[in-house]
Amino acid sequence: MSRTFSAPHLVNPETRNRVLACAEDLGYRPNRAARALITGRTHNIGLIIADIANPFFPPLIKAAESQARQRDYHIFIADTNEDPAAEEDLVHALAKQVDGVLLCSPRMSNSLIEQLSREVPLVVINRQVTGLPAVVMDVGQGARLAVEHLTGLGHRELALLGGPRGSWTNREIRRSATAAARTADAALTVLGPNPPTEGGGIAMAEQVRRSGATAVLAYNDLMAIGLIEGLDTLGLRVPQDVSVVGIDDIALSRLTRPKLTTVATPTAAAGRTAVDMLLQHDGSFFARAGRGGGRTTTTDDRRTTAQVTLQTELVIRDSTGVGPAAPADRPGTAAPADRPGAASSADPGSHGHADPGDATAATPEVVAS
Amino acid sequence: MSRTFSAPHLVNPETRNRVLACAEDLGYRPNRAARALITGRTHNIGLIIADIANPFFPPLIKAAESQARQRDYHIFIADTNEDPAAEEDLVHALAKQVDGVLLCSPRMSNSLIEQLSREVPLVVINRQVTGLPAVVMDVGQGARLAVEHLTGLGHRELALLGGPRGSWTNREIRRSATAAARTADAALTVLGPNPPTEGGGIAMAEQVRRSGATAVLAYNDLMAIGLIEGLDTLGLRVPQDVSVVGIDDIALSRLTRPKLTTVATPTAAAGRTAVDMLLQHDGSFFARAGRGGGRTTTTDDRRTTAQVTLQTELVIRDSTGVGPAAPADRPGTAAPADRPGAASSADPGSHGHADPGDATAATPEVVAS
DNA sequence: TTGAAAGCGCTAACAA
DNA sequence: TTGTTAGCGCTTTCAA
Numbered sequence A, B: 001m002s003r004t005f006s007a008p009h010l011v012n013p014e015t016r017n018r019v020l021a022c023a024e025d026l027g028y029r030p031n032r033a034a035r036a037l038i039t040g041r042t043h044n045i046g047l048i049i050a051d052i053a054n055p056f057f058p059p060l061i062k063a064a065e066s067q068a069r070q071r072d073y074h075i076f077i078a079d080t081n082e083d084p085a086a087e088e089d090l091v092h093a094l095a096k097q098v099d100g101v102l103l104c105s106p107r108m109s110n111s112l113i114e115q116l117s118r119e120v121p122l123v124v125i126n127r128q129v130t131g132l133p134a135v136v137m138d139v140g141q142g143a144r145l146a147v148e149h150l151t152g153l154g155h156r157e158l159a160l161l162g163g164p165r166g167s168w169t170n171r172e173i174r175r176s177a178t179a180a181a182r183t184a185d186a187a188l189t190v191l192g193p194n195p196p197t198e199g200g201g202i203a204m205a206e207q208v209r210r211s212g213a214t215a216v217l218a219y220n221d222l223m224a225i226g227l228i229e230g231l232d233t234l235g236l237r238v239p240q241d242v243s244v245v246g247i248d249d250i251a252l253s254r255l256t257r258p259k260l261t262t263v264a265t266p267t268a269a270a271g272r273t274a275v276d277m278l279l280q281h282d283g284s285f286f287a288r289a290g291r292g293g294g295r296t297t298t299t300d301d302r303r304t305t306a307q308v309t310l311q312t313e314l315v316i317r318d319s320t321g322v323g324p325a326a327p328a329d330r331p332g333t334a335a336p337a338d339r340p341g342a343a344s345s346a347d348p349g350s351h352g353h354a355d356p357g358d359a360t361a362a363t364p365e366v367v368a369s
Numbered sequence C: 001t002t003g004a005a006a007g008c009g010c011t012a013a014c015a016a
Numbered sequence D: 001t002t003g004t005t006a007g008c009g010c011t012t013t014c015a016a
Helices: A015-026 A032-039 A058-070 A084-095 A110-116 A137-152 A168-183 A198-203 A203-212 A221-233 A267-284 B013-027 B033-038 B058-072 B084-095 B108-116 B141-150 B168-183 B196-203 B205-211 B221-233 B266-284
Strands: A045-050 A074-079 A101-104 A122-125 A134-139 A159-162 A189-192 A215-218 A243-248 A261-264 A308-309 A313-315 B044-049 B074-079 B101-104 B121-124 B135-136 B158-159 B185-192 B213-216 B243-248 B260-262 B307-310 B312-314
Touching: A015 A261, A015 B101, A032 A313, A032 B033, A045 A058, A045 A084, A058 A074, A058 A267, A058 B074, A058 B221, A074 A122, A074 A215, A074 A261, A074 B058, A084 A110, A084 B108, A110 A122, A122 A267, A134 A261, A134 B307, A137 A159, A137 A215, A137 A243, A137 A261, A137 A313, A159 A168, A168 A189, A189 A203, A198 A221, A198 B013, A203 A221, A215 A221, A221 A243, A267 A308, A267 B013, A313 B185, B044 B084, B058 B101, B058 B266, B074 B221, B084 B101, B084 B108, B101 B266, B108 B185, B121 B266, B135 B266, B141 B158, B141 B168, B141 B260, B141 B312, B158 B168, B158 B205, B158 B221, B168 B185, B185 B205, B185 B243, B196 B205, B196 B221, B213 B221, B266 B307
Parallel strands: A045 A074, A045 A101, A101 A122, A122 A134, A134 A308, A159 A189, A159 A215, A215 A243, A243 A261, B044 B074, B044 B101, B101 B121, B121 B135, B135 B307, B158 B185, B158 B213, B213 B243, B243 B260
Antiparallel strands: A074 B074, A261 A313, B260 B312
């Protein structure tokens, strides 16, 4: 009696118990795929990721999986290797097996995404596509905080280590960093595009030196760490000679020497939120006709395609120090212990905070001498 | 005409083309779930992971996904948060939706795993269960190489930072390290069990110091990195005062200062191999009756339950240096540049190698002065 | 070589 | 409240 599972309240408690007991005995478990065939709801979600091995993604994947399972959904994962063609194939291949797809793929064109969204409900992560639900992290705000932190420390010559061409995130960072530098009356040189990897950072060390910048904001932590390594090879010390700020706050950032000052993006929250948005939409707007007339994806035009923006935070660690134009009442020798922490009132614009998740760290994140 | 897709050779080329053209027009794609209902093969694989965010796993996940997709399979991913109960639930929940499950879960009991394997084909990773296909990395061999490397450098007092209780990997490492230390006539103190995290390493720094060991092998890189951090806080320098070796060679290991000497485990190869083993078994031994008599999992007793062991390698970087009993013809001051690299003939037992995957690194992995 | 029909495990609609 | 039936999209068998 299938009703015991699908509509338990409509069944006589006694009958239900008998069925349940029997099912227990036989080890019976409903076949979700068969159920999906008629209900049109698979209870599966697709998660398409540009590069699983990029340390930025695992926390997002973990959070999405956890949230999905809590709502009785399973996650299909797929890695596109940053290849847009693979992304499209994947969406097609998964379409019939999932109730929706979370798309974390910077490379695909907006128009293609819109087209795919007619085949299967989509939530895009870290980019914005008109008419589609999206969850983005406010890297623009983060970049602004980073620039304000650096100019507040007395840096006047900044560089931005750009990420890959065509990345939504990269555009946001660039736009916002440029604006913030202008406001603070500092110069900002944009270097790039670059591959968003450690190697990309290492390779740019020489150009950073030539640019004359005393402070650098990198597209992500991996590049920042690579840059620090490259600068080290050139004999430039961080933060004494050059300050470096990353973006993402991957786990790695607090394990390098010096510990990286970086813009923390809430990746876990993004994963959870994306799942919630998908399921919310799936429940109301994208419901499929279970029977009669085949599979109809009702893409209601009045749907509220919420675009959630998650806040970012500046985490100040050890890779940033005072610059040449530091206020006179501070020591000019950019020794790490001398630099003002963002938590001090002297630097109101930075919104910095000691990293709360680092209870085991041996040294405090923000050193206010 | 479904035959066009399932048995193209049995169909008139002209008809086939007409069907194909039509399908193209309509954007038709076969529904794999419906197909699975009758064929009994879902073309899905479950991948159950203890902790996705642990940097050890993403390369494995990525490789497994890539290999699976190449063979036209999709991957369900699930994170158990190191919780054995979750592992069992997950296997049950996924059983009907997959053709097999890759189990990367150190916590479950052997008997439970055997029981679950009657419900769905299983391949276990990094442990051995009699009668079940498994792919393990030879951490025993790796631990031996590490101990030989350390004793070759003149260390006589070693410590082993153990991992979690009940871990198969942990037992292997312990067994092998103990044997290797005995052979080399060195003392080895086992400290633990510990959580396999950075925090676990930090917390043990004090005990390591008290143990008097001049060289430490850690259960994994995360712990090794934590230990280095903890030792640093205590004023002990690595490798000058204490040598530290990790296990896994996670990406992070070459980005810390000092770069970590570690036992590289072939995680990507493990992911690929596990998929191959599952599909091989699935094709021959675990084929399900498609029709008549319901779903019968033919668990042939004569099945070849191959247990593949993948070799590990010692990667010598900067966290190991000469110890107190170093041969007289070498400088006794354990400055990094002075220590003999494994590549030198003076240290035949270590099998060390310069890391091949690190083409962009600014400094060579093995410094032979 | 092709069409027709049965049925995989399940749910939804309709009767009883 | 429960039994019965049709049919989700597909493959497989059997006839034509």
